[in-house]
Amino acid sequence: MSTEVTEVVKPVGLPRLNEPAPDFEAVTTHGVIRLSDYRGRWLILFSHPADFTPVCTTEFIAFAEIYPELQKRGVDLLGLSIDSVYSHIAWVRNIKEKTGVEIPFPIIADLNKEVATLYGMIMPGESKTETSRCVFVIDPDGILRAMIYYPLTTGRNMHEVLRLVDALQTTDKYKVATPANWKPGDKVIVPAPRTLEEAEERVKAGYECTDWYLCKKEL
Amino acid sequence: MACISADGTLTASARKILEALSESATPEEIVHVTGLPLFRVRSGLREMAQAGLVEEKEGHYSLTESGKQKL
Numbered sequence: 001m002s003t004e005v006t007e008v009v010k011p012v013g014l015p016r017l018n019e020p021a022p023d024f025e026a027v028t029t030h031g032v033i034r035l036s037d038y039r040g041r042w043l044i045l046f047s048h049p050a051d052f053t054p055v056c057t058t059e060f061i062a063f064a065e066i067y068p069e070l071q072k073r074g075v076d077l078l079g080l081s082i083d084s085v086y087s088h089i090a091w092v093r094n095i096k097e098k099t100g101v102e103i104p105f106p107i108i109a110d111l112n113k114e115v116a117t118l119y120g121m122i123m124p125g126e127s128k129t130e131t132s133r134c135v136f137v138i139d140p141d142g143i144l145r146a147m148i149y150y151p152l153t154t155g156r157n158m159h160e161v162l163r164l165v166d167a168l169q170t171t172d173k174y175k176v177a178t179p180a181n182w183k184p185g186d187k188v189i190v191p192a193p194r195t196l197e198e199a200e201e202r203v204k205a206g207y208e209c210t211d212w213y214l215c216k217k218e219l
Numbered sequence: 220m221a222c223i224s225a226d227g228t229l230t231a232s233a234r235k236i237l238e239a240l241s242e243s244a245t246p247e248e249i250v251h252v253t254g255l256p257l258f259r260v261r262s263g264l265r266e267m268a269q270a271g272l273v274e275e276k277e278g279h280y281s282l283t284e285s286g287k288q289k290l
Contacts, residue, residue: 030259031222031262032221032262032266033258036261037258038257040247041258076258106258
């Protein structure tokens with residue numbers, strides 16, 4: 001019988017789209033915050049690998065730059081990393097001192113990895129001690145609507161973050177879908193018909209149709 | 220803590236929230252008066268309720284005697 005001890009890796013699930021985002025209470029740079037404190041507002045919860053690192057610093061400046069646009073859309077930002085609140089405070093102060101950019105949103109100090117584990121933010125293949133670059137878009141009802149995962153080496157694209165928010169809000173408002181590379185002002189996709197009768201009506205409805213299953217319209 | 224400093228004094232945002240409670244109000248009404256973000260008002264009210272400075276009844280918050288004395 002083998003006496004070799006193998007490390008037990010506890011499987012961690014990812015949260016699922018269109019289900020309630022896992023609730024939490026966490027220490028942040030703005031005090032103790034619960035996910036439910038954001039109910040009624042959109043929220044982008046995002047993680048970064050570590051404070052005082054180069055790619056993360058460029059991302060924080062970029063998130064601060066789109067913050068006014070997000071606020072116009074009713075979206076709050078909440079950062080997270082496995083660092084202490086003192087490290088977060090020092091880093092935010094350093095960013096302001098060195099670049100003049102004020103970080104206006106709270107950052108979770110997830111030293112015990114509780115929130116990171118709940119949201120599957122740690123990719124052991126990349127790092128067992130840092131969170132990857134994750135983005136979770138949570139709607140005003142607390143439902144997880146979108147997720148983006150980037151590796152440690154690749155800074156996120158803020159235009160895509162804004163575009164994603166615009167697409168989700170457009171979908172909610174007009175009950176439509178959005179095609180590849182859609183941006184506000186472009187035509188949207190009319191949801192595909194689910195019955196033969198709907199398909200025949202669709203063709204006569206005056207939409208711009210490539211075929212019965214792919215129809216677009218202006219908003 | 221975000222509302223009550225280690226020496227027991229109120230932070231500026233906590234004072235704003237308490238000052239907005241001259242009459243009982245919902246978190247959304249406090250946001251309107253103070254300009255603070257909704258998450259900040261909710262978390263602040265929770266902390267100050269635990270400290271006995273405000274009390275909540277059916278979604279409306281009001282000052283307790285301790286809360287009035289803090290102002």
